[in-house]
Amino acid sequence: MxxxxxxxxxxxxxxxxxxxxxxxxxxxxxxxxxxxxxxxxxxxxxxxxxxxxxxxxAPVKAPDAYVSTLFDQHAEVFDMVLVDQLGYSVPLMVRDKIEKLELGPFKRLLDLGCGTGLSAEALHDLVPHKTGVDIAEGMVEVADEKEVYDDLYVGEVVEFLKVEEEERWDLIAATDVLPYMGELEEFFAGVADNIEANGIFAFSSETLPADVLGEQNFMVGKYHRFAHAESYVRSLLKKSGFTILELSPITVRLEQGEPVPGHLVIAAYKKS
Structure with a gap:
């Protein structure tokens, strides 16, 4: 190198x-x-x-070096900036949907792109065993200090999903992960390979109006994050063996005072 x-x-x-x-x-x-x-x-x-x-x-994903550098730089102030300044509350939205849909009980959570552990904190009493994975070592260190995970790994999530694990997870979360990915085929297939039958996959995505996206499955928006077409997300979930239980429009966060549109998705793995 x-x-x-x-x-x-x-x-x-x-x-x-x-x-x-x-x-x-x-x-x-x-x-x-x-x-x-x-x-x-x-x-x-x-x-x-x-x-x-x-x-x-648009690249097929944000470069690994970029994502790890970006989040390592902001690890210590991440929670304050994301939650307090940008109004991010997707992990709490996930919890609310899980409760309203009366899903669970769960045994094991896999939190992909876990960051500082916001999803584990939001779901802390709904699932006893929690595994977190994030590409940014600084974020994982902050999550480790919170003691909200049983297992933590530094790694790129798609590569992590390729590793053969003895046990599968019955709840897999990926909040604020898709905005750093373009193509989702390999990611959704990896989730399917690691989830139990009838397990729940909860994630968020960002999107743009149809007249902006056109025929594109995804594109990079003006804030340098990937936006995905709802039709693309739906078709890939079906192809990967998931049944959508809920797909709701949400405001993912604020960016320069503007609401960023997206979707909150809860899907169950039904493929045999």
């Missing part, structure tokens, strides 16, 4: 960012391409920013 020239990379990235903020998108695109030449692993998310500006195709 080539060692990064962090000084040159920071200079190139800041130049690209300044051009983007100035509305000089053609120049910004060339500058972000120069960033990618310096940093092919893309710690700064240049590929995502290119797609957001309409200057590049």
């Amino acid at each position: 080539t060692k990064l020239d962090n000084e040159a990379l920071a200079e190139a990235y800041n130049r690209a960012l300044d051009l983007e903020k100035a509305g000089k998108f053609d120049e910004a695109a060339e500058a972000y391409k120069a960033v990618l030449e310096l940093d092919p692993e893309d710690h700064g998310g240049a590929a995502v920013r290119l797609a957001s500006m309409g200057k590049g195709n």
Whole structure:
């Protein structure tokens, strides 16, 4: 692996960012391409920013290096920023839907993209055994300090789902995970491989109006997060063996004071 020239990379990235903020998108695109030449692993998310500006195709997912760097930087203040400033309450929405649908009791939770443990805290008394997985080591360290999980792993969630486990989970959650993924086929298939028969899959997604998405299954929105078409989510769940119990429109969070639209989905695994 080539060692990064962090000084040159920071200079190139800041130049690209300044051009983007100035509305000089053609120049910004060339500058972000120069960033990618310096940093092919893309710690700064240049590929995502290119797609957001309409200057590049949406990648199949946000780069792992970008996601881990982004969340490691914000781990210590994550709860305050996400909950208090951005109005994020999806884990509590998941709990509310589970109770209203009278689902459970559950034995084992797998919390994918667990972050600092907000979902485990929201579901703490509904499931006795909890496993958390997150790509950002800093987030996992904060979650570990809360002592809300029985097992914690640092890793990319799709790769984690490929590991053969002795036991499956009867509740799998993925709140605020899909906005960092484009293609979902492999992810949903991995969830299906790791969930018990009749197990519950609870997750959130972000979306955009149909006239913006057009025929696309997903795209990168203006806040550099992936938005998915409802039709894409529905068709993939069916293909992966899930029956949708609830698919509700929600406000996922606020971004610069604007509500971010999305869906809250509760699905049961019915495939034999």
